[in-house]
Each structure stands twice: as C-alpha cells, then as structure tokens.
Amino acid sequence: MVDGNHAWRRVAERVAAQQWPPATLYVVATPIGNLGDLSLRAWQALSRADVIAAEDTRESRTLLDAWGIATPLMAAHRHNEAAAAQAIRERLAQGQRVALVSDAGAPAVSDPGARIVRAVRQAGHAVVPVPGPSAVIAALMASGVTTDENPAYVFAGFPPPKSAARQRWLAQWCGVPAPVVMFESPHRLAATLADMRHVLGGQREVTIARELTKRFEEVATMPLEQAADWLGAQPHRGQGEFVLIAHAAPAKDAEDTGVDAATDTLLDALLESVSVRDAARIAARISGLPRDVLYARALARKPS
Secondary structure (H helix, E strand, C coil): CCCHHHHHHHHHHHHHCCCCCCCEEEEECECCCCHHHCCHHHHHHHHHCCEEEECCHHHHHHHHHHCCCCCCEEECCCCCHHHHHHHHHHHHHCCCEEEEECCCECCCCCCCCHHHHHHHHHCCCEEEEECCCCHHHHHHHHHCCCCCCCCCCEEEECCCCCHHHHHHHHHHHCCCCCCEEEEECHHHHHHHHHHHHHHHCCCCEEEEEECCCCCCCEEEEEEHHHHHHHHHHCHHHHCCCEEEEECCCCHHHHCCCCCCHHHHHHHHHHHCCCCHHHHHHHHHHHHCCCHHHHHHHHHHHCCC
16 A cells, blocks of 8 residues: 555655746636645645735635745735736746736636736746636536536626626526536525526526535535525525536427517517517517517517
8 A cells, every 4th residue: 555645745746846937927726615625736836936926815825824835925806907917027027936826716717817817928928827626617527417428518607796687698698508607696696596597497407506615515406496495495505605507408498499580570679668578478479489488589689
C-alpha cells in the first residue's frame, strides 16, 4: 500500500517542477464551498504568484490561510476592474506573476475578470487558465440531464430580477432543445421557480442544486409543479447558493408547435397594444392553436 503522505509529496514535487513562466496572468479556479477542492496546481499557482488579484480579498484570505499561502492580495472586483486591469498590466510588464481569482469557482465566468483577461491579452502578455471547481459542471454531474450521446447544455447565468423580464428571458432561453443551467439568489428563488412553472408548465422537470460541495449540499429533481412544496418542506431550503437546471422539453413538446409566420405576425401586432396574456388569448381564438403555446411564443417575441 502506498503511503499517502509520500504520494502527496511526490505529486506536489512533480507539479512544482512544471513550467511557471513569469510575466503571466494565471486565471485560477477556486473551491465553490469545500476547501479540499483546491487543486495542487492551483495551490502552486497561488503560492508562486507575486500578487493575487481577488474579487473579495477577505473571502480569498480565508482560503489562502487554510492552505498556508502568504501571497499578498489586491482588489479586482466589478467596480474597479478597469483600474485593476491597468495595475495588473504594469506588474506583468515588470515580469511579475499575477494570479486572478473570484470569490468561488472560475473567474470571468459569470464572475468579474473578463475585462482583466482581455486587457492582459491585448497588451501581449500570456494568460494561463488553471481550471478547477465549477458550480455549473457540478450541478450537471449530479443531475444526469446530459449524456455522452447528447452532451449539449446551455449556461444562461442569472435571470433578470423582475418577473416580467424574467418570464421573457425564460421563454427565450428555455425554448432551446437542451437543458438550461442558471444561477439564482436565495431571496428570488421562489419567485423564479413560480415564473418557470408559469412559462414552462408544471410538468417540465427542474433540478435544484443548493450548497454544492458544502455540508448541507442537496440536489433534487422534480416537476415544476412540485418545486414550491419542496422548497417549503424544510426552512433551510431557501438558504445558500443555488443552481437551477430547466430540463429540456420532452420530445413531443419540443416538436414544431405549428405556429406559422402569419400567427407570428398576428402576435406581433397584438403585442403593440395588449398584454402577453390577451395576445395569446386572441390569437388562440383566431388560429385555433393552444393558448399555452401562443403564450410562450408571445413572451419570447414581446419587445423588452
């Protein structure tokens, strides 16, 4: 049996012996909850950097202290990203190594950092990604919504905060024939699930993943008509970090809805003067098509 400490040291030495070029921005994915998910390569990148540009220096300091990393921190968040990008380019021009991290997961993916990456690349400096934990991938792994035969999915980020805009957003994104992954905050979760049921129908399946990789991790799949009851069954279920996956519509629902160009033109004309609900009702009376189909169509076509 291989001694665990010996194996750890051996792998750590091999990672340390890899190339760590100077004048490089290392974009480092960090744990989304479980401190043990930091990779050896990420640990080396953070330890070898001259400075770590962090979305929240206090959050990052907790991670660094846990791993014994003493690298100094600088702030690089949404409100100072342009200035941080300039400061990072100056450091890289001096031959320094800079690591970029967000509060959790991958920087520049639904987190600040993209502007910094673009600025560094435009200045001609190297950018090295150090991949790692991802809430999107973790939720997909636990949900079973993708397969090797059909691996497609869509990551849509955060829905709009207001219901009307959110319903239009859901109608557009969830009309694609693939699972749609989104993030949501705890104080808007119930409203978003209600809008999903309204737009997609109660039988459409949703996966709710909360507190991924943390002590109270939960991943549950159910029809949308059961989501409110599931959420209310335990008080703690409204707390934490959430990933939602709207499953792809069943094949029979994903087929051609029968809405032709003339009906689309009718809906567009109606939407200039009446609500989405009334446009669907009137169009259903004229065309004979199902009202729920026309409602989803009208939502997707309504001007923002």
